Amino acid sequence: MTRWLDRTLGAIAMYKLVLGSLAGLAVVSIALAFGGLISPDPFALLASLPIAVAFSYGASWLGARIVRQRAHLESSLITGLLVFFIMAPSLQLSGLLAIALASTIAAASKFLIAFRGRHIFNPAALGAYVFIFVPLGFPTWWIGTPWLQPVILVAAFLILYRTQRLDLGLTFVVVAASIRIALTLANGGDLTEALSFTFLSSQMIFFAGFMLSEPLTLPPRRWQRLSLAVLVALLFAIPFSVGSLYSDPLLALLIGNLVAFAFTQRRTIRMTLTETEEIAPGTWELTFAPHRPLSFRAGQYIELSLPHPSPDQRGARRYFTISSAPDAGATVSVTFTVSDRTSSFKNALLALPRGADVNGTGIWGDFVLPRKTTEPLLLVAGGIGVTPFASQIAHSHLHDEERDIVLIYATSSTETLPFSGLFVEAGVRVIVFGPQSAAALPAGWVLGSEGRLNSDALSALVPDLADRRAYLSGPPALVNDLKSTLRANGARRIHTDYFSGY
Numbered sequence: 001m002t003r004w005l006d007r008t009l010g011a012i013a014m015y016k017l018v019l020g021s022l023a024g025l026a027v028v029s030i031a032l033a034f035g036g037l038i039s040p041d042p043f044a045l046l047a048s049l050p051i052a053v054a055f056s057y058g059a060s061w062l063g064a065r066i067v068r069q070r071a072h073l074e075s076s077l078i079t080g081l082l083v084f085f086i087m088a089p090s091l092q093l094s095g096l097l098a099i100a101l102a103s104t105i106a107a108a109s110k111f112l113i114a115f116r117g118r119h120i121f122n123p124a125a126l127g128a129y130v131f132i133f134v135p136l137g138f139p140t141w142w143i144g145t146p147w148l149q150p151v152i153l154v155a156a157f158l159i160l161y162r163t164q165r166l167d168l169g170l171t172f173v174v175v176a177a178s179i180r181i182a183l184t185l186a187n188g189g190d191l192t193e194a195l196s197f198t199f200l201s202s203q204m205i206f207f208a209g210f211m212l213s214e215p216l217t218l219p220p221r222r223w224q225r226l227s228l229a230v231l232v233a234l235l236f237a238i239p240f241s242v243g244s245l246y247s248d249p250l251l252a253l254l255i256g257n258l259v260a261f262a263f264t265q266r267r268t269i270r271m272t273l274t275e276t277e278e279i280a281p282g283t284w285e286l287t288f289a290p291h292r293p294l295s296f297r298a299g300q301y302i303e304l305s306l307p308h309p310s311p312d313q314r315g316a317r318r319y320f321t322i323s324s325a326p327d328a329g330a331t332v333s334v335t336f337t338v339s340d341r342t343s344s345f346k347n348a349l350l351a352l353p354r355g356a357d358v359n360g361t362g363i364w365g366d367f368v369l370p371r372k373t374t375e376p377l378l379l380v381a382g383g384i385g386v387t388p389f390a391s392q393i394a395h396s397h398l399h400d401e402e403r404d405i406v407l408i409y410a411t412s413s414t415e416t417l418p419f420s421g422l423f424v425e426a427g428v429r430v431i432v433f434g435p436q437s438a439a440a441l442p443a444g445w446v447l448g449s450e451g452r453l454n455s456d457a458l459s460a461l462v463p464d465l466a467d468r469r470a471y472l473s474g475p476p477a478l479v480n481d482l483k484s485t486l487r488a489n490g491a492r493r494i495h496t497d498y499f500s501g502y
Contacts, residue, residue, distance in 0.1 A: 012162070015078065017158065021158065024151070032147050040089045041091065048095075048099050052081065052100075052103045053080035053084070053103075054103075056079045056103040056107045057077060058107075059106075059107035060076035063111040079106050079127075086128040086143075087099050088138055088140040101136070105130055106123040120261050121217065122253055122254070125211060144202045144203035144204075152209070155210075160208070168228075168229050169212070177204065179234070179237035180194070183239075184198070212229065212232060212256070221364075221365075224260070224263045228260055232252050235251070269294060269302070269359065270290070270291040270357060270360075272288060272355060272358075273355065274287050274289050279335065280415055281415040285323065288358060289330055290332060294332055297365075298392040300364060300365035302322055304317065304334070318343070320335075321335075321391070321473075323419075326391075327395065335390070336384060338350065365497075370469065373403050376406075377406070378405075378469070378470040378486075379406070380474075382475055383413075385473035385478075386473070388471075388497055389473065396426070406431065406468070407428050408432075409432045409433070410474070410478070411435075414437075431445070431447075433457070466492065469493045470493060472486065479496050
């Protein structure tokens with residue numbers, strides 16, 4: 001099941017998945033409204049939907065023109081749909097005006113309330129929250145209704161699974177639900193009432209899957225994200241009042257956005273392409289010079305944004321692990337493979353001339369080596385999953401760290417393996433599983449087998465595997481298989497890299 005999910009969801013760009021999920025929810029909602037199964041007037045939904053989406057798109061287009069950027073169509077449509085699900089649907093002019101203004105404010109906030117090109121608040125939450133104080137329209141979260149919860153649950157799961165944020169969503173839901181159930185019981189309600197109110201008639205699941213998980217307003221490290229989930233859950237579930245401010249889901253998220261901003265790369269990462277090199281057949285390394293000093297840890301990844309004509313379903317933003325060391329000079333590199341069916345994004349990257357500017361939206365990731373350099377490590381790379389290890393080993397070599405590292409390189413290629421020179425220079429013990437010829441491997445490297453990584457060869461070549469902390473990186477399906485193999489051989493501390501799709 002996980003293999004099918006990884007393969008299927010990995011082929012869909014995150015923004016397209018979110019947009020498709022929201023559009024599907026809108027269609028289901030209107031159908032249920034016409035059937036009398038949910039409370040909103042179906043004609044009010046039909047009137048409100050195009051207003052929310054059109055004004056969000058129009059404000060995004062105008063804002064992008066003013067700041068001389070290209071509007072992100074999918075992002076603006078997502079913002080409009082979120083406003084549609086939050087604000088009260090209406091057939092009255094005042095209600096429709098409120099929806100239009102909420103969408104406009106939401107889209108404009110991406111440009112007006114931003115720090116060095118990066119927005120601070122969840123746009124839809126900010127646009128809707130304004131109407132807590134403006135007597136024109138108001139946020140009702142009509143999406144929180146029992147008939148829609150099964151569809152919301154499936155969509156939220158797919159989004160959180162696709163973005164590897166299930167832990168974030170579950171942490172939020174567990175904390176918020178526990179508090180709400182406890183409060184209902186404390187106020188005299190029974191357990192059935194508490195469960196129904198919390199899970200069936202609440203915006204909680206929608207909030208976790210579509211609002212809290214917005215990537216540009218999340219901090220980069222896992223412990224930071226989970227801490228944020230707890231904070232937002234407390235503000236979400238516990239009633240409070242401070243002056244004119246009182247507890248509200250939108251306020252909880254906006255406060256969380258401010259906290260996340262303290263941890264986050266606070267600007268768009270602007271870079272200039274300095275070199276494009278094919279470092280192995282079908283494997284390309286692109287090197288960029290950031291316009292400002294760039295801080296990251298070896299093993300983290302960057303999201304690149306590259307608007308280009310006729311993007312395919314994978315979109316105009318992609319994640320790439322940084323393959324260069326953090327202190328490799330004033331440049332940063334990403335490395336990727338290209339096949340006959342490669343994405344339009346990779347083709348656009350390779351077509352860039354030297355001197356072209358590319359933007360990064362942020363740096364994330366917890367796939368970093370332990371600070372304790374005496375801990376023995378096993379690094380397992382599947383194909384181009386070797387990129388984080390290249391960064392980590394380069395960093396370790398530059399700092400003369402005497403780490404005990406065994407690198408297992410699982411490959412289907414018979415060609416020269418990327419980063420071979422680096423691994424030889426760093427003196428790392430390398431074991432190759434694949435169709436490579438033993439004679440063609442660098443001196444000191446070992447051919448584990450000419451086929452897939454298997455338990456017998458692994459236990460023979462790495463007899464102390466159970467004592468090593470294992471790091472596993474590669475395509476999701478391969479990672480799942482290799483994780484089982486490692487566990488069968490006694491590995492207990494296994495860290496896997498975040499791959500958002502190929």
